[in-house]
Amino acid sequence: MKQSILLILSLVIVSCAQQPSQECQALETANANLEKSLEMYVSVWEDVFEKRDVSLINTVRFDSQAIVVTAQGNVQGIDAFRVYFNNYLTGFSDAQFEIIDAFGQGDKIVKHWRFKGTHDGELFGIPATNNKVDISGITLVAMKNGKVLQEQDFFDNYSFLSQLGLL
Secondary structure, eight states: OHHHHHHHHHHHHHHHHHSOOHHHHHHHHHHHHHHHHHHHHHHHHHHHHHHTOGGGSSTTTEEEEEEEEOTTOOEESHHHHHHHHHHHHHHBTTOEEEEEEEEEETTEEEEEEEEEEEBOSOBTTBOOOOOEEEEEEEEEEEEETTEEEEEEEEEOHHHHHHHTTOO
């Protein structure tokens, strides 16, 4: 799917190179903005987990009113966003986060990820179980002016809670 989208974009860009127009210039600008957003987005999440540093979730990369959509209710604001994701770092001292793929269109990004670790710390109020988890999921991302505005994760929560030994 990603290859077909890239092929279509490549064909449009080649066509635009042959006959530049306002539409083509707008498309090229949008594509360049998307590429910048994707590069920033992937690098910030890799850095947050690799460096174990939630201070990288800041207004340089995230909208000040950034939202995490959850089943328990939305988490809104940069500080709350940071606290929310810090749970994964404190709950899993050996957390490994891999972005398998990321792609998008316009101001939307889709991230396919994998998360592994040992639950050896408190996670959203759940005491350590010392069980290992290995889950994968998808995150839908909305961008605004090159910054993360909203994220919503989709993964098998039943599997996650089972691996933690909570079911």
